[in-house]
Amino acid sequence: MDNKQLYEIFLTLADHIEGNKGYWEFSLNDVKCICITDELHNRMRIMAPIKEQNSMSPQEYEKCMEANFHSALDVRYAVSSNVLMAVFMHPLRELSTFQVEDALQQIHSAVKTYGTTHSSSNLYFPTKEDRRNSMN
DSSP states (O other): OOHHHHHHHHHHHOSEEEEETTEEEEEETTEEEEEEEETTTTEEEEEEEEEEGGGOOHHHHHHHHHHHHHTOTTOEEEEETTEEEEEEEEOSTTOOHHHHHHHHHHHHHHHHTTTTTOOSSSOOOOOHHHHHHHHO
């Protein structure tokens, strides 16, 4: 994968895209996304802002951290510049088209399920409590 291929994928899937090589802002359905790449260092990240961190309760923050382990899969809830985001990070060259498409779906899901299931897909890794309850 390189910037040209990534841009072509975004053109196909995004509702609207602007920016240039290595930095794009686009919307995916009703979710605003940003992609930043660094071809020289073989890194990329796609992120979608959710809300300001200072408007989160400690319980909301804890749910995000638990989701990072159990239900967010390849996407993570993260904070930068006081903004909670759903973020997918990966080496750029090793990415496949399928992985980019899947990452976009997971980011969209993580944004939309924030505050409820905090999940990026239907897959969920159970907690100790879940396993304990299933044995009863």
